[in-house]
Amino acid sequence: xxxxxTILLAYGGLCAALIALLTAFVxxxxxxxxxxxxxxxxxxLFCSMLLGPFCAVPAAAGSALADVLATYxxxxxxxxxxxxxxxxxxxxxxxxxxxxxxxxxxxxLNAVWMVGAYFLTDALLFGMEAAIGSFFGNLxxxxxxxxxxxxxxxxxxxxxxxxxxxxxx
Numbered sequence: 001x002x003x004x005x006t007i008l009l010a011y012g013g014l015c016a017a018l019i020a021l022l023t024a025f026v027x028x029x030x031x032x033x034x035x036x037x038x039x040x041x042x043x044x045l046f047c048s049m050l051l052g053p054f055c056a057v058p059a060a061a062g063s064a065l066a067d068v069l070a071t072y073x074x075x076x077x078x079x080x081x082x083x084x085x086x087x088x089x090x091x092x093x094x095x096x097x098x099x100x101x102x103x104x105x106x107x108x109l110n111a112v113w114m115v116g117a118y119f120l121t122d123a124l125l126f127g128m129e130a131a132i133g134s135f136f137g138n139l140x141x142x143x144x145x146x147x148x149x150x151x152x153x154x155x156x157x158x159x160x161x162x163x164x165x166x167x168x169x
Contacts, residue, residue: 004168008051011167012058015047019062024069037137040066041114041145042152044083045107048090049156050167059087078121086110096157096164099150107149111142 023040040063048055063083067076093106115138123131 008054008168011051012054015043015051015055016058016062016065019043019047019058020065020069023063023066037141037144038066039148041086041141042148044087045090045094045145045149045152046156048087048094049096049153050164051091053088053091055091056084056088060084074125075121078117082114082117082121086114089113094153096153098154098157103153104146104150107146111145114145115139115142 019040022043023038026039027036028038029036043062044055044059047058051058060080060083064076064080067073067079089110090106094103097103115135118138119131119135122134
């Protein structure tokens with residue numbers, strides 16, 4: 001039991017680092033969004049396929065750390081909660097299959113959650129005008145999660161089961 005916990009914590013730390021890197025440093029410039037898009041949500045999806053519901057911890061830690069590193073520390077506490085729930089839900093619901101309606105619905109619900117939660121965050125922090133202004137960018141990020149997820153899930157699912165044997169779920 002103790003060994004499983006140690007392995008899970010080690011993979012969790014690696015996943016948190018991966019998510020932070022994909023969010024803060026792998027930026028896809030998007031001038032029409034007045035900023036950038038990132039691959040952090042796909043990192044959360046990948047880690048949720050490895051760790052299951054425990055992915056809530058690295059998803060929250062990695063994403064909040066990325067906010068601090070990317071000079072958005074005001075968002076860090078909100079991101080912590082938003083991404084923790086995303087990691088938990090994806091880890092609980094995503095199954096390693098080529099395609100499933102369950103996976104598609106899970107990705108869509110996570111995208112809707114993310115867009116809605118960041119809309120409320122922006123409204124709380126900066127007012128309704130700012131929330132409306134950032135809605136499109138968050139929507140694009142959510143669509144990227146769904147589309148990228150439907151590509152990533154079959155890729156990870158095609159790996160042999162031995163690749164996941166040592167990771168406790």
